[in-house]
Every structure is written in C-alpha cells, then in structure tokens.
Amino acid sequence: xxxxxxxxxxxxxxLYIGSTPDLQKRFxxxxxxxxxxxxxxxxxxxxxxxxxxxxxxxxxxxxxLKSGAGRKLLALQLHDIFFKLGYNYSQ
Numbered sequence: 001x002x003x004x005x006x007x008x009x010x011x012x013x014x015l016y017i018g019s020t021p022d023l024q025k026r027f028x029x030x031x032x033x034x035x036x037x038x039x040x041x042x043x044x045x046x047x048x049x050x051x052x053x054x055x056x057x058x059x060x061x062x063x064x065l066k067s068g069a070g071r072k073l074l075a076l077q078l079h080d081i082f083f084k085l086g087y088n089y090s091q
Contacts, residue, residue, distance in 0.1 A: 002058035004065065005049040006074065008085055009041035015074075015087070016044065019062040023049060047081050048074070 003023040007016040007030060016038055020026035026035075027046055033039040052058035064070040075082060 002052045002055045003049050004052070004058050004062045006047050006065070006078075007038065007044040008047045008087065009038065010043045010045060011041050013085075013087060014041070015071075016041070017062060017065050019058050021055065045085075047085070048078055 002019065002021050003026075004017070004019045005023060005027070007018070007027075008014075009016065016030075018026070018037075029035050030038050030044055031042070033042060038044055050058075050061065052061065065074060081087075
C-alpha cells in the first residue's frame with residue numbers, strides 16, 4: 001500500500017501533505033523531529049490519510065492535494081476537523 005496523508009501543525013496552524021509506503025514509520029519520524037519539513041513545526045497531528053495500491057496513484061493524489069483545487073477539496077472534505085482545529089483554509 002501507498003499512503004497520502006495530511007498533518008496539522010499545532011505550532012504554526014498550517015498543513016503538511018505527504019506520501020509514503022509506511023505511514024506508521026513516517027509519522028513516527030515526523031513526531032520525533034527527523035523530517036526537515038516539519039521538525040520546526042512540532043507538534044503535528046495526523047488528521048487525514050488515504051491508501052492506494054500503486055505508488056503512482058498515490059503520488060498523483062499528493063500533487064493534486066497540494067494544488068489550489070486540492071486544498072479546496074480538503075476544506076470541504078475535512079470541514080469539521082478544520083473548524084475544530086481553528087484552521088483557516090483560505091491561507
């Protein structure tokens with residue numbers, strides 16, 4: 001399996017979108033500060049993930065979610081968690 005995931009930084013209130021073949025291992029790397037992109041944005045919370053059979057499909061989805069249209073879709077799909085976190089998805 002290949003995973004696309006969304007992290008929320010409790011420090012700066014921003015999202016991180018990534019992909020990995022091992023979600024549990026990758027998330028542990030994030031929370032322990034071993035990922036350059038998020039080590040200065042800790043603590044982070046896993047708020048969403050999707051699984052794909054093929055890496056190519058997962059990477060394509062990751063790129064889409066990082067686009068403007070993808071972020072708008074996430075705002076609709078994750079409305080309740082965004083509201084609870086106080087995330088301003090118009091950033």
